[in-house]
Amino acid sequence: MPVTTIEGREVQVDDEGFMTVYDEWDEQLGGALAKLIDVDMTDEHWKAIQFLRSDFKTEGVTPTLRRVSTAGGLDMKRLFELFPKKPAKKMAYIAGLPKPHGCV
Amino acid sequence: MKKLLILGGGTAGTIAANKLVKKLDRTQWQITVVDQDDKHHYQPGFLFIPFGTYGPDEVTKSRRRYLDDSIPLMYAEIDRVDPEARTVALADGTTLDYDVLIVATGVTPRPDQTPGMDDPDTWYDTVFDFYTYAGTTALAKKLADWPGGRLVVNIVEMPIKCPVAPLEFTFLADAFFTERGMRDKVDLVYVTPLDAAFTKPIAAKHFGDILERKGVSLESEFMLEHVDTADRKLVSYDEREIGYDLLVTIPLNMGADFLTRSGLGNELNLVPVDKHTLQSKQYDSIFALGDANDIPASKAGSVAHFEIDVFVDNFLEYIAGKEMTGAFDGHANCFIETGHGKAMLIDFNYDTEPLPGKFPVPGIGPMSLLKETKANHMGKLAFRWAYWNVLLPGRPMGLSADLSMAGKQVPVS
Numbered sequence: 001m002p003v004t005t006i007e008g009r010e011v012q013v014d015d016e017g018f019m020t021v022y023d024e025w026d027e028q029l030g031g032a033l034a035k036l037i038d039v040d041m042t043d044e045h046w047k048a049i050q051f052l053r054s055d056f057k058t059e060g061v062t063p064t065l066r067r068v069s070t071a072g073g074l075d076m077k078r079l080f081e082l083f084p085k086k087p088a089k090k091m092a093y094i095a096g097l098p099k100p101h102g103c104v
Numbered sequence: 105m106k107k108l109l110i111l112g113g114g115t116a117g118t119i120a121a122n123k124l125v126k127k128l129d130r131t132q133w134q135i136t137v138v139d140q141d142d143k144h145h146y147q148p149g150f151l152f153i154p155f156g157t158y159g160p161d162e163v164t165k166s167r168r169r170y171l172d173d174s175i176p177l178m179y180a181e182i183d184r185v186d187p188e189a190r191t192v193a194l195a196d197g198t199t200l201d202y203d204v205l206i207v208a209t210g211v212t213p214r215p216d217q218t219p220g221m222d223d224p225d226t227w228y229d230t231v232f233d234f235y236t237y238a239g240t241t242a243l244a245k246k247l248a249d250w251p252g253g254r255l256v257v258n259i260v261e262m263p264i265k266c267p268v269a270p271l272e273f274t275f276l277a278d279a280f281f282t283e284r285g286m287r288d289k290v291d292l293v294y295v296t297p298l299d300a301a302f303t304k305p306i307a308a309k310h311f312g313d314i315l316e317r318k319g320v321s322l323e324s325e326f327m328l329e330h331v332d333t334a335d336r337k338l339v340s341y342d343e344r345e346i347g348y349d350l351l352v353t354i355p356l357n358m359g360a361d362f363l364t365r366s367g368l369g370n371e372l373n374l375v376p377v378d379k380h381t382l383q384s385k386q387y388d389s390i391f392a393l394g395d396a397n398d399i400p401a402s403k404a405g406s407v408a409h410f411e412i413d414v415f416v417d418n419f420l421e422y423i424a425g426k427e428m429t430g431a432f433d434g435h436a437n438c439f440i441e442t443g444h445g446k447a448m449l450i451d452f453n454y455d456t457e458p459l460p461g462k463f464p465v466p467g468i469g470p471m472s473l474l475k476e477t478k479a480n481h482m483g484k485l486a487f488r489w490a491y492w493n494v495l496l497p498g499r500p501m502g503l504s505a506d507l508s509m510a511g512k513q514v515p516v517s
Contacts, residue, residue, distance in 0.1 A: 080341040
């Protein structure tokens with residue numbers, strides 16, 4: 001697994017840059033990851049990221065976009081505005097979680 | 105007498121019942137199956153009906169006939185499960201109790217989940233599905249005299265039953281219009297929420313190449329928000345628009361509503377289970393087989409078949425109070441019709457994506473993986489016989505439940 005340096009800290013990532021160790025993440029890293037993909041974080045953004053983090057902890061998998069919307073109570077259309085084009089991937093990237101693969 | 109109750113007499117429920125009845129002591133266990141009706145559809149056949157290859161009467165048989173004679177089959181709608189009391193309430197007021205419950209109620213296309221899609225003025229007029237008997241037979245009538253135009257094939261969201269079928273439909277549509285001498289009058293567009301033609305990279309490349317060769321345009325990462333039936337266009341969450349004259353959609357697939365009513369389903373009414381044992385994460389006495397569970401594998405009959413091979417031995421250990429030692433690996437095996445009498449074949453599991461090679465005999469075949477051949481097409485057609493006569497009765501298919509790497513070409517990275 002590749003190791004990269006974000007905010008002066010070494011973190012483990014996969015080939016596409018998604019963090020692979022849940023506990024290496026904190027909000028400061030999340031903010032830095034968001035900057036790398038040009039997302040300006042607001043409270044609304046963080047609400048989504050916090051849902052992803054807590055859902056991953058109980059379920060063991062990155063939630064799908066539908067799950068963020070239905071179980072997390074966030075409007076799907078709004079998620080596309082907050083994380084343009086690829087909300088599921090962008091949210092997982094910022095939340096330090098594996099790329100979602102709800103699709104098989 | 106202990107009671108094993110199986111909800112659903114489709115592919116998974118029927119195979120599980122027929123295999124278990126041979127293994128369980130009949131003086132100790134009574135198996136009962138519940139389903140809404142007596143119509144068992146050979147769902148892979150739905151793909152061929154729009155193009156006139158199969159007639160509607162060739163895909164439907166009696167559920168009762170394919171279930172072992174000693175197993176009662178009740179026709180009823182299920183109201184809810186009470187997992188604490190271990191009972192199932194039926195809509196007619198009857199209550200059934202169980203020691204172990206198998207949920208095998210599958211998934212259903214839900215056009216009602218996308219605004220505009222099931223608009224009664226256009227549903228089965230300009231907007232169709234082909235994963236239901238009603239949809240595929242209506243589409244057959246439509247295509248019989250359709251003059252041409254822009255045909256859009258759209259997947260709303262994954263996971264769906266048989267994830268290769270939308271591609272097969274597109275390949276077969278290309279062949280159908282070509283053979284009718286009207287391919288130049290049809291604009292074929294494939295619209296998917298995925299970032300490529302398929303979920304797994306190597307297979308996606310092969311399928312993407314075929315789409316291109318057949319002149320099909322690919323619109324990827326399109327998350328459908330609503331269907332504008334007045335202006336005949338698909339509108340995505342990020343406000344992209346794709347116009348159509350004829351829309352063939354694969355609506356959102358959901359498990360049965362009673363599961364969520366009973367506190368057993370996730371946001372898609374699928375039952376969360378351990379992906380190796382298929383046992384409910386919430387209740388030890390509940391297993392979910394086939395499309396009804398949430399394992400990260402294809403929703404396909406082949407997955408149901410392979411997982412039940414593992415499940416049956418586990419089940420015997422479970423009722424004997426032992427630890428379950430079998431672990432399902434997510435094995436799936438699918439034929440992909442590519443048109444003009446040829447097909448591809450893919451074989452994969454949780455960890456290994458579809459790879460090129462030969463199957464089932466390494467180096468020999470007769471079938472080829474990820475390659476279009478006539479032998480694969482013959483295999484697909486022959487499978488319909490095997491489904492009714494070998495698979496459903498629970499007879500051995502001669503294929504290992506676990507994926508084999510022999511005969512596969514592993515890419516060098």
